[in-house]
Amino acid sequence: MAWTMVSCSDCGATMRRLGSPSPTALCAMCVDDGGAAMRESVHRASSARLEQRLGRFDGAGGFDGAELPAHPEKRWEKLAATAIDEHLRRLADAQPGRTGLVFIGPTGIGKTRAAIAMTRAVAAVEPAGVAAMTESDLLSPSVAPWELPTHVAQLLSNRHTIMIDEVGSVSRPADQIMAGWRTVVEHVHASPLPVLFIATTNRQSWSESGGLGEWMGAQSVSRLRECCEMATTGWTDHRINRDHLDWKNALLAGGRRGGDGA
Structure with missing residues (x-):
C-alpha cells in the first residue's frame, strides 16, 4: 500500500x-x-437543558440569579465551595469519590437558592451529567412501587452531580419512600463517576425522630452521612422578612448542626 x-x-x-x-x-x-x-456544542446544549429544568423551580424566588459568592464567608458558603472544588478536581482527574451538602431548616430561608447556586457552579464547568429535581420527581407518586427502583436508576444514571429539592415532601407510603431512598444511596455509593450530592429539606436533623432518619430510613441516612455535611442558610424567611425564632434560638444555642446559623 x-x-x-x-x-x-x-x-x-x-x-x-x-x-x-x-x-x-x-x-x-x-x-x-x-x-x-x-x-x-454539547456543553451549550447541556447548559440550556439544565437551565430549563431549573426554571421549573419557583422563579419568584429569584433563582435565575442564584450564584455562590466569590469570597465565601458564611459556614454554608465555605462548605459549598470546598465540596465543589473537591468534586471538580475529581471530575478533572476522572477519580471516583463522593461529597455533598444537605441544606436544612424551615421554609423561606434560602435553601433552594443555595442548592441551585451550587448546581450552577458545577454546571459552569461540566454541565453534562448534572441533574436537578424535586423529591416528587425522584419518587414520583405516579410510578408504580415495583417500577420505582428502575425509575430512580434511570434519573440518576450517568449523573455526577445530583440536586434534590424538598426532601421530606413526596406523597407515598413510608416503606416505598425508604425503598426509593435506598436506591438513591446505593447509586451514590456505587457510581463509577465522582458524585456531588446536594439536597434541601425542612427536616432539621439526621435523627430517626422527626428527622431524615425517620423519612429515608436509618440505613440510607447512615450512608449519606459518610459523604455529606449538613448546614443551614440562616433563620430569616426572606419571603416575609421575618425570623423563624425557634430555629434562630436553637442555632444560637448550638442546638442544631450548622452552628452559627450561616
Missing part, C-alpha cells in the same frame, strides 16, 4: 495518506478543532 498526497477537506492543507485517495479527509488540526467544537 502506497502513500499519496491529499488535501484536507476543511483547511486545504497538504498531507500524506496511506492508501488510495478519498474525496474527504481531515488533517490532525481540523480533527482536534472539530472535537473541540463538538464538546462546546
